[in-house]
Amino acid sequence: MELSVEHVTVRRGRREVLTDVSFSAGPGEFVGLLGPNGAGKSTLLGAIAGMLAPSSGQVMVDGLVAHRAPRREIARRLALMEQQADRSIPLTAVEIVELGSLPHHRAFRGGHAQRDSEARAALDSVGAGAFADRAWQSLSGGERQRVSVARALAQRPGVLLLDEPTNHLDVTAQLDTLDLVSRLGVTVVAALHDLNHAARWCTKVVVLSHGRVAAEGAPAEVLTGQTLAAVYGVDATVLTHPADGRPVIAFDRSA
Ligand SMILES: Nc1ncnc2c1ncn2[C@@H]1O[C@H](COP(=O)(O)OP(=O)(O)OP(=O)(O)O)[C@@H](O)[C@H]1O
Numbered sequence: 001m002e003l004s005v006e007h008v009t010v011r012r013g014r015r016e017v018l019t020d021v022s023f024s025a026g027p028g029e030f031v032g033l034l035g036p037n038g039a040g041k042s043t044l045l046g047a048i049a050g051m052l053a054p055s056s057g058q059v060m061v062d063g064l065v066a067h068r069a070p071r072r073e074i075a076r077r078l079a080l081m082e083q084q085a086d087r088s089i090p091l092t093a094v095e096i097v098e099l100g101s102l103p104h105h106r107a108f109r110g111g112h113a114q115r116d117s118e119a120r121a122a123l124d125s126v127g128a129g130a131f132a133d134r135a136w137q138s139l140s141g142g143e144r145q146r147v148s149v150a151r152a153l154a155q156r157p158g159v160l161l162l163d164e165p166t167n168h169l170d171v172t173a174q175l176d177t178l179d180l181v182s183r184l185g186v187t188v189v190a191a192l193h194d195l196n197h198a199a200r201w202c203t204k205v206v207v208l209s210h211g212r213v214a215a216e217g218a219p220a221e222v223l224t225g226q227t228l229a230a231v232y233g234v235d236a237t238v239l240t241h242p243a244d245g246r247p248v249i250a251f252d253r254s255a
Pocket residue numbers: 012013015017035036037038039040041042043044191
């Protein structure tokens with residue numbers, strides 16, 4: 001599914017937190033949103049999802065203007081997995097995943113068996129089938145993260161938005177989650193803090209700094225020592241992976 005962010009400026013209160021941000025993502029592309037804390041990654045995901053109206057510019061999702069289209073139409077095309085809020089939700093894992101599939105069902109009633117089996121299949125696909133019937137509150141941070149990924153998958157989106165999807169996950173689960181997401185064949189936009197993950201999985205990275213696009217392009221073009229020093233204020237040595245030539249970043253110290 002096509003996604004294009006066109007000259008988006010977003011204000012929160014009196015502050016302009018995104019300024020004239022543009023990029024596009026084609027079908028099946030995996031775009032990494034990078035940048036330091038507070039750079040505007042989550043705000044941009046909110047604008048792409050149509051939850052935040054830009055003060056100028058627009059986001060087009062499959063031909064629809066994200067902040068103007070009916071929510072249900074957007075929810076049929078796009079799923080947003082936000083950073084985990086530590087809410088107490090009185091539902092089981094499988095019930096939470098079922099909520100993800102609701103935009104595809106005509107009413108809350110009926111079709112429950114189908115929703116249940118779709119939800120269990122989504123949980124299985126992220127290695128979370130074993131805790132399908134456990135209460136959300138009883139799950140660890142990493143287990144909740146997997147359930148959240150399953151919920152987004154149950155929405156069968158053409159565009160999947162992920163806000164720090166590997167947060168809370170152990171290293172195996174981090175690799176499994178990004179592998180899984182990259183094999184879905186959907187357009188992915190993910191806010192990532194791990195630059196080596198970005199180098200490994202992203203087809204394109206968009207680096208934000210103070211709400212503006214500081215760099216955009218293929219990871220090997222963008223993830224240079226110079227850009228990392230300018231945007232993150234770190235000294236880094238960028239190596240080349242011997243197996244596939246992708247950049248591997250070794251951090252030396254704060255610049
Ligand atoms: N509701 C709000 N009202 C005012 N300012 C906000 C609001 N939400 C976010 N901001 C500000 O907007 C800027 C961008 O925040 P955002 O959460 O998008 O950054 P981020 O890149 O996702 O950061 P992080 O890596 O820390 O999650 C920050 O300066 C933040 O303080």
